[in-house]
Amino acid sequence: MKIEIITIGDELLIGQVIDTNSAWMGQELTREGFEIKAISSVGDKEDDIINALDIAFGRADVVLLTGGVGPTKDDITKNTLCRYFHTSLVFNDEVLANILQLFRQRDIQLNELTRNQAYVPEACKVIQNKAGTAPILWFQKDEQVLVSMPGVPFEMKTAMTNDILPRLRSLYQPIHYLRRSFTVSGITESKLAMLLNDFEETLPSGFSLAYLPSFGVIRLRLSAWGDRYASEMSLQAHKLEGLLGALLIGESEKALEGLLGEKLRQRHLSISTAESCTGGHIAHRITLIPGASEYYKGSIVSYSNAVKEDLLKVSPTLLQTQGAVSREVAEQMARNVADRLKTDCSIAVSGIAGPDGGSEEKPVGTVWVCTFYHGETEAQCYHLGGNREEIILRTTQVALMQMIRMIG
Amino acid sequence: MKIEIITIGDELLIGQVIDTNSAWMGQELTREGFEIKAISSVGDKEDDIINALDIAFGRADVVLLTGGVGPTKDDITKNTLCRYFHTSLVFNDEVLANILQLFRQRDIQLNELTRNQAYVPEACKVIQNKAGTAPILWFQKDEQVLVSMPGVPFEMKTAMTNDILPRLRSLYQPIHYLRRSFTVSGITESKLAMLLNDFEETLPSGFSLAYLPSFGVIRLRLSAWGDRYASEMSLQAHKLEGLLGALLIGESEKALEGLLGEKLRQRHLSISTAESCTGGHIAHRITLIPGASEYYKGSIVSYSNAVKEDLLKVSPTLLQTQGAVSREVAEQMARNVADRLKTDCSIAVSGIAGPDGGSEEKPVGTVWVCTFYHGETEAQCYHLGGNREEIILRTTQVALMQMIRMIG
Incomplete structure (x- = not known):
């Protein structure tokens, strides 16, 4: 059995929104033993959606659709599915009851547009949306299945986890x-x-x-x-x-912050960070890991030199003679943050993320990373490419890596 | 003229990697006046790629391909394109020269696998990759164009910006x-x-x-x-x-941090942040904006209570009686970070991102956000749904929004 994922919405094609739904679904489905044959995105146009469905059923048995099911005029998935399956809309009291219950919890009044969400194609099985107003539609014809879900990630994930994955499991024999x-x-x-x-x-x-x-x-x-x-x-x-x-x-699928967390936990070590050009991104990555509070104490994001002096006690003379982006300043940041936050390890970075602020001597992308462990510091200068965001992300990567290697 | 983007790689289908290339390309192409008809992802299988190409040329005139062009055995795009266009590989000295130059800069030795990157399909125009070793391949037949690019985002973006977009512009009349x-x-x-x-x-x-x-x-x-x-x-x-x-x-496509930055700059205001459950993510979002250092001074990420007490001077009695996730603690965090970092405004958050740490009284997703401006604080409690990462992202959204609204 093979699956195709189709995400619907002009915002995907014009790049206003990054499609993260497909990757999440791909992960979950693969873990369950289902094979994804293709992922495709098309706009909010009836003919394009119909064409995409034809293509999908040419290479897959199950098509999972997300998007285009909101209450507004630009959302046309429901009517398009009626055309595709030669069926028409009927009013479904259970969907209305589900919406009313949700609205009572959220203290929202029902209006006509939301009430229209209770019209569903006659030829499908309706699954209640536990996290929103648009019902989930399950069409089945012989061995082929099409499921239409909301594009809102939280609603899609709730439906996938509670309803769609269990149904697919009972219908097909997944191969591990x-x-x-x-x-x-x-x-x-x-x-x-x-x-x-x-x-x-x-x-x-x-x-x-x-x-x-x-x-x-x-x-x-x-x-x-x-x-x-x-x-x-x-x-x-x-x-x-x-x-x-x-x-x-x-040896895992873990991101670097997960590998670092594993090492810190095994060795009962605590860690803090002092960030300049990464502006809190290293702290964010470390705290994405559940239970990070066991080893992570906090960060001083010293975006301005005043904060470097006041909170991190970096010497004003050093800042003046060496500049904020220097080995000496990164070293002081690393030592002092570990000292102030009373941690065994620390990561400090100071660099130029751009687009402005570069010079001939220190061009955009110049980054000093200093890691601290066991009373020792290790400082390294990197020259990273890319735009502002890429330099921030890359600095985070090299900094996490340097810390992992230093702990050993 | 219509475009289809195809991204190649098993990692996309199994959800190991989120496809961010397509959104970036969609943005750039749309801005230039080109229309994207569809985006699709397929695995590293010859038949699947060929099938995807047939489908794409059925609905688009230009197909932009990324991925599958590395030096390793799992990368099969180049050979598949040879089959698709009935051509074979020939050695290209210019590609080798380009690789050698790149390697000299990076101080890397050439090896056989990388040298093989210089074999290119005979029936295409070769465009040098200015950021990596895999050449860009431009196939043109009548009005139809296929371009194969690396999947590494930085290499793809360099090629798109310097070569592909200018060529498409000169070949077609984009409609604004x-x-x-x-x-x-x-x-x-x-x-x-x-x-x-x-x-x-x-x-x-x-x-x-x-x-x-x-x-x-x-x-x-x-x-x-x-x-x-x-x-x-x-x-x-x-x-x-x-x-x-x-x-x-x-009124812009700007994200909330961009709107906030605009307001702060217009009014000559400075800002700082004090973050607990968001662990630096608000700071990260604010500092994604180029020039944020004009108004953003820094953050104290007080992940542990000790840091809340030591650096943010939150009263230990309050932490004990009200708990870290409370109006009173959020208010002290907001006032004190603005005071310590000498800023006009500040954002403070304290909440429970989960999966652990919730209680009946304060379940996972309970978040206090306090914003500070003009000597006043505004504190609000939110109850947010989703997993750990979603709660972090949503807290960031509501916090940025609360600050924007408070400044007015």
């Missing part, structure tokens, strides 16, 4: 997708591929190895479909670990 | 896409739609109005294709502004 992930650092992608050449050549059939390079790290994914590969998977993963040796910095 | 955006708050989507019903009914043909609800705000997009609509657009936008009145909090 086995995978092992390895986060590697300190080598280029092509060198890594050469190192693993023999391993890849001798991989048993049914197995595949994928390379996912991202800034500063390469993630390897070893995968196979079906539980019968389970013991062979362990063998191959073990072999791969051996080949990677010290290049391997973590 | 006119749009005006309005950020609205304090009303439900359906109520807004009822308020705007007559406006929508009387919109001249060629115009469309789209609703993009996201947490706490609704963005309206009024659009039309073609410069001939320019003066009518001004009239309609003016009419819409009048109807929206006080509901309108900003």
Whole structure:
């Protein structure tokens, strides 16, 4: 059984909104053992949606649709599905009851447009939306299924988790997708591929190895479909670990902040951060991890030099002679934040995210990262490319990596 | 002329990576006046890619491909394009020279796999990749164009900006896409739609109005294709502004941090933040805006109570009697961070992002936001849904909104 995800909305095509729904659905469906054949996005145009449905059913058995189900005129998915399935709208009292209950909780009055949400195509099974007003529509014809869900991520996720995934599980026999992930650092992608050449050549059939390079790290994914590969998977993963040796910095799908959290927790270490150019992004990444409060104490985001002096006790003379973006200032920031917040480790960064503020000597993208652990500091200067946002994200990557490596 | 974007990679289908390339390309292409017909993602399988190309050329004239062009075995786009265009690989000295130059800058040695990047399909025009090793391939047949680019965002963006967009501009006559955006708050989507019903009914043909609800705000997009609509657009936008009145909090595509920055700059105000549950995310959002250092001074991320006491001088008695998640603590955080960082305004938040830490009285999602301006504080309690990450993002939204409204 193969699945296609279709997301609907002009905002996706013009890039006003990034489609995060598909990746979430892809993750959940893959974990359950379903295979995604394709993901596509089309605009709020009837013919384009119909065409996308035809294409999807040409390569998949199940089509999961999100978007275009709001109460406003630009949302046309429901009527388009009526045309596609040769059916018409009927009023559904249960949907109305569901909306009324939701509105009582939120203290909102029903109006005509919201009431219209209770009109649903006759030829489908209606699933109540537990998190919003637009009902979920389940169309089934022989072995083919089409599900229409809201595009609002929280509503889609609630419906997927509570209703759609359980129904798909009971309808189809999912095949288990086995995978092992390895986060590697300190080598280029092509060198890594050469190192693993023999391993890849001798991989048993049914197995595949994928390379996912991202800034500063390469993630390897070893995968196979079906539980019968389970013991062979362990063998191959073990072999791969051996080949990677010290290049391997973590064996999970975890992001760097997850790997760092794991290490800190294992060793009962606490950490703080002092951020200038990243403006709180390192703190944000670290605190995305549930339970981060066990090891993370806080951050001083010293965006201005005054805050560097007042709160981080960076020497005004140093700021003047070396500049804020310097080894010496990063070192003082790292030592002093660990001291003030009483932590075992700390990360400090000071750099130029741009677009302004660069000079010939210190161009945009120049970043000093200093990590502190066990009374020692380690400072390194990076020259990062990209626009402002990319420099912030990349600085965060290299800083987390430097801390992981320093703890060892 | 219509465009389809295809992104290639198993990692997209299994949700290991969120496709941000398409949104960026959609934005740039739309701004230039090109229309995106569809976006699709398929895995690293030859037949699936070929099928996706056939589908794309059935609905678009130009197909922009990203991904699958690395030096490793799992990357098969180049060979697949050879099959699709009935051509074969030839060695290209200019590509090799480009790689060698890049490697000299980065102090990397050439190896066989990277050298193989210089093999390119004979039937295409090769465009040098200024940011990486995989060349950009431009296939053209009559009026149809296919461009293959790397999936690494920075490399794709460099190629698009320097080469692909200028070439598309000179080849086709783009039609200007006119749009005006309005950020609205304090009303439900359906109520807004009822308020705007007559406006929508009387919109001249060629115009469309789209609703993009996201947490706490609704963005309206009024659009039309073609410069001939320019003066009518001004009239309609003016009419819409009048109807929206006080509901309108900003008239741009800017995110809330951009709207806040605009207001702060106009009034010569400075701001600081004190964050607990958001862990630096508000600071991060504010500092995404270029030039934020003009008004943003810094943040104290007080993840632990000790930091709340030491750095933010929150009374230990209050923390004990009211708890960290309380009006009183949020108020002290807001006042004291503005005082310590010497700013005119401040935002403070304290809440429970979960999954742990909730209680019957204060369940996960309970968040106190206090904003400070002109010597006054305004504190509000929110009950937000979603998982940990969603609660962090939503808290950031409501906090930025509360500050924007308070400044007025």
